[in-house]
Structure formats: C-alpha cells, structure tokens
Amino acid sequence: MSSPSPPPPCPVPHFSPVLVRGGRHRLRRLLRHRRRAMAAGLAVTAAALVAAGPRDAERVRPQGHPAAAAAPSRESERERRTATHVTAPVRIADAETVRLLHRGDRVDVVASDGSASRVVAAGARVTEVPEPQEDTAESAAEAGALVVLSVPRATAARLAGAGASMRLAVTLC
Template sequence: MPPFGPLRVRGSQQRLRRALLRRRRTTAAGLAMTAAALAATGASGAVGASADTPSPPTFVSPPSSSGREPAGRSSELVSTAVRIADAETVRLLRRGDRVDVIAAAAIAPGPAGVMDGEPEARVVATGVRVAEIPKTRELSSDGGALVVLSVPRATAAVLAAASATSRLAVAVC
C-alpha cells in the first residue's frame, strides 16, 4: 500500500464554533423560558414553597414565675444561636427557611444498660425563621452544628433552656 500524506479537513473549526454557538443560544432560550414561567406562576424557588403568603410564626410561651413581661419586649425579634444535634440536617437549611424546633430529652440507660421508656420530645418553637447558618471549619459527629434563628425574646430564653437540657432538632415547615 502506498504511503498517504496527512488528511486535512478544511472548515472544521468553523462548524464546531457554529455548533457551540447554537447550543449556547438554545440553553439561554430554555433558561429564559423557565424564568418567565416561574415568574408567571409566582414560585419563589424554594423547595416546597407555595405562592400563598406564609403563615406568621407561632411560639410556645415560656413558663413565667410572675406571669408578667415588660411591655413591648415580648414581641421584639432577636437572633439566637442554637446547636442542632444533627449537622447533616443543618446543611439542608437555607437562610429564610421556616423551621419548627424540637427538643428531645436524652434518656439515661437503666441499671442493666437498657434504655427505659421512650424519649420524650416537645416542640419549643414553631415557624421560626432561619437568620443565618455560620460556616464551620470542621463538623464533629456528636457536636452538631449551629443555626442562628430569629425569634421573640421570650422564645430565645426557652430555646436556651431547652438546648442546655435536651438535644435540639429542626423540622422544615
């Protein structure tokens, strides 16, 4: 068989550029149509979000010894940091999400090393807004992760007390 010289195809770069340009235009058109459809339906982009106005948060009132609180201070929103027991759950949260905070009391093992009874859980706050999720350098398996919540001042005290005695969990509303 006689030796052949190299095969040279002319215009291949031009065709490749045109194909890529067409792909970009198609992708841009698809994204524009998706954005227009979302804007028309009023979707906010959050998972499980509805076009309805979100319900206002409800809070579990803390037990008070005097039964009275300073006027105007109970409804003031403050930011409070709470440690959620499951760090992987915190990774699913985003700023602005509404969550229920649940406190689960730890059960000590009985004399035989067997857990006695069922763990008791109570809802500490309902429908509170996630204000911030601090970046952590390293997550320990038992240390959980921090979340900053925007809650009324009275509920912040209840959250602090619950976090001192219980492990906290969140449920996304």
Template sequence: MPEFAPLRVRGGGVRHRLRRAVRRRRRAVATGLAVTAAALAASAPHATEHTGAHAEAAGVPERVRQRAVPQAEVVSAPVRIADAATVRLLRRGDRVDVIASANSSTGGGSSPAKVVAAGVRVVDVPGPGSSPSDDGALVVLAVPRSAAAQLAGAGATSRLAVTLW
C-alpha cells in the first residue's frame, strides 16, 4: 500500500465559521435579554404595594388591593442622646440603633439596656448652638409613628444612646 501524507483540515471552511459566529451572537443576545428581564422584574413594584387611586390606575384587581398591607407612616422624631460626643460622629443618612438604659435618678439601675429603635435613619444633627443643655445632644431620626412614641417614652424615663451601623 502506498504512503499518503497526513490530511490537515483547516477550520472547516467559511460556512462552519459563519455558523459558529451566529451561535455566539444568539447566546449573547439571549443572555442580555435574560439579564434585562431579571433587572426589570426586580425593580418593578409589586402588586401588594398598590393601594387606593394608584392601584386603580395600575389596573390592580380589588381583591389584591384589599390584601395590601399599608406601609408604616414615617415621622421625624427629635431625640436627646446622653453622650454629646457620640452625636458629633453622626451624619445625615447614617443608620443607628437607639438603646435605652435605666437612669440612675429613676431608681431603676438594675434593669438591662434595651433597643428602642433599630436601623433608623438620621435626618438631621443640629449644631451645638441649638441644644443649650449640658445633658446630651439632640438628633432627629426618621422612625415609624409607633417607634416615635416608644422613643419619647424611653427618653423621659431613661438615658438614650446610639450605635452606628
């Protein structure tokens, strides 16, 4: 039998390369569409967030509007923090936990400290000239209405401190 030189196929021709390029482009387009759809789904408002006139405009059925949970009303609550130096560390937009500890003048020194409001946002930190008292410093927090009542009560009976997030 005669000897033959080895056959070397170079890339399969133009047609094969063209098919491969089209497949790659289809995958890229499909991936882009999938990512776009996921981003839109994540940023779209949920049906349970629609209430009242907004729900009617969005075409949300009545049965979904009845199940919608109302959002807690957020109010600004001025709070006097016992340590003025800690308040100087705060900036607008910071998240803090407000902790109440028993005031020694109320006779409740043995009770443990408790978190009154968790993860609330600092709205304003008035300058030192706006709080003439030496017993701490004022800070304004954005809290749900129910937490504002708890903060006011805790501020009247105990010393308040904050921890930064």
C-alpha cells in the first residue's frame, strides 16, 4: 500500500481588503464639513449654558400666568433683605488692613482685649471702604479706619458693643 499523497496546493485568490464602514469615516466627513461641526458645537455649548445657568425665580412670565402673580417683586425682596441685614460702621484698629479691603469682600471681624480674642462677626460683607486719608502714618495707625459692613441686626449689636471696649481686626474669608 501506498501512503496517500497530500493534495496539491490551492492558491488563495487575490481580493481587495474589506473596509468596514463606520465611525471613522463619519468623523472624517464631519470634520470636512466645518460649518456643521461649528454649529453643532455652539448648539451643545448653548444648551450647557442654559442648563447650568442661574435659577431665576423672577423670570418674566406672560400676564395671566398663575406663577406671574405669585412671583415676589424686587421691592418686597429688597425690603425683606433690609429687614434682616443692616449696615454697621466698624472702626478697625489697623488702617492699613482696611486699605486691602474692597466693596463686596467677605470678612470675619475679630475682637481682642489684649489677652483673649473672639470672632464677633463671621462672613460679613463689606459695603463701603473709606478713601485713604492724607494724614500722617502715625495718626492713621493710632486711629484705625472705618469700614461699613452688612450684617444681621443681632451681629450689628455685638459689633457695636465689642467696638466700644475692644480693638477690632478683620480677616478676609
């Protein structure tokens, strides 16, 4: 018996590579059309800004809309805020520190009698800062400087009491 011989080699026919149509070509096509890409990018950005924008309770609504009548007016909101917060002039011992402050800053007011110190007002908003005086540096350092703070009514009373008997300092929040 003879052993079986292997079959003759069978050549593989030549064929062009198979290309899968998909994401890569879509991306290239999108990049070729720059105007569409720019418009899509701007639309996504606008949608993100609208979604992340401030939640305004006083949006303009058409007359007759139930929420339009219930929305508080600016005057009533201002009156409510004024009733809870008052402006209090406070003399800070170090005039140079007051020069660092700007309107709108948040500060903590610290009272010190030499041996102990305590926070009298936390997170007070600066509403007015005086202009620097042309006095000598020594008299300004001794007298301190006034700063006007917006604080709750009870805190204003504590500030007035502490300012009469102790030296006051501020720290920026």
